Amino acid sequence: MQHAGPQGAHGSPETRVQAEGPAAVRVPPQARAADVDRGWGPGASGPTAHRDAGAAAPGDGARGEHTHSEQPMPRPRIEQARPVVQRSSVRGQILDALRTALVGGELAPGEVYSAPVLGDRFGVSATPVREAMQQLALEGAVEVVPNRGFRVVERGARELAELAEIRALIELPVMLRLARTVPAERWTELRPLAEATVRAASTGCRATYADTDRAFHRGVLSLAGNAQLVQIADDLHRRAQWPLMGAKTTPGRAALMADAADHTNLLDALIAKDVQLVQSLTREHVTGAH
Template structure:
């Protein structure tokens, strides 16, 4: 698991330069069925309705330019029936980008961010950003600030300790049972995932490591055959990765590498069916005690 750390530098959401992780995720413009009817499709050439007009009113581009005089290109019936990018797809991409920014500290605890400003940052309308932020609010990552936007929740060490306690209560009994029942070759199959966490840790990127960290833990717990357990544990793990308010430094490359090494050591203990070692390693890993 990745331990919660401090946030990056605070800055105004309307003026700060795009951050490395979410800014690199360029979300494609939203398309609607009406846009396809007007003649635009991915890869089409010619003066059809432009994809960047999808976020605004029909016939109007993203910056208000009119397209009434442009002639649509007729599509064959088979192409008209092809599925287009739906709003849910854009919202999902925005949600992933916001989660990356949150874990990386680019969305700073206590700061308020507006949906239109974040929409400009990602090149989409405010609507999918607002929908993604509502999901983050349900997860407890942000809270709604009426007429302003969304404030990133400020978390302290006590909340992190509570999350660690709950994770240990859920994951430890499962791992102890799996230690006795899962054959060693099944654990060996998970070694590439453990190695992936080490490669991610070597980059020093907290957000990149967070994804591989959770992927490894999901794969381990999935051997229990309980989908609900995996989902609940993954949600708790994600919450534990959010930055803490007031922390002075984010976990560096050395800390991430140490955390990743825990995965390899844990796999070795599981393969050896060393119940006592699995118990101590799991408790220390979840609580952050190395």
């Protein structure tokens, strides 16, 4: 399955999911060109890169991000186009935006991004960006590059296959047990989550679909009553959604629609208590994840 915080072990599963998630954040790779009017490029003379007020706190370089070899990311021409960041939850919003950019391919595998430059893009200091990037590093999405910033991890087809194998080992036995024990009305309650994935897939936006896809899986697995299971499965699912190294394109609308259709088909099989069909659909859906 196309595979964000785990749902509790008890209580009703999520029944509302916004089909339209946040717009994918445009985060171009750190430029390697010569200096432009706002910064310095490789080989240019100058003590440090130019920074806007508030873009980075003093000492950023000492924390591992030197910016004299990269030019600042361009600001949107129209001020209203910049993502709106509420100061009460800056780190969380930046983390969400970076995850969206990662899934959507805006943060390219192998590229290095510094907190001050990304902070300038979002109109915040480097601190919340660095904290969000450190969280992504814990999740395995990026790795720290001393004196430069964070590099997006390059993943190959083998890693994706390994993730699919682990997901199948975890989710398939749970799905079979739930298929035998959960009453049909509980599965019917998950219909809005499945429908939300279809609406999201119809937009053709991979980042939008990714959120609804994971929400559906969390809703299903939450019926097992094991919060740790939901958390581990969701983490594996998120990692399976990251783009592959060297991928020229991301799955289009047709591929997303096919993946979303698996959700409705799976619900139908669960409602009918067709255990054999549930087994085949789950295995194919997880191992054939995009």
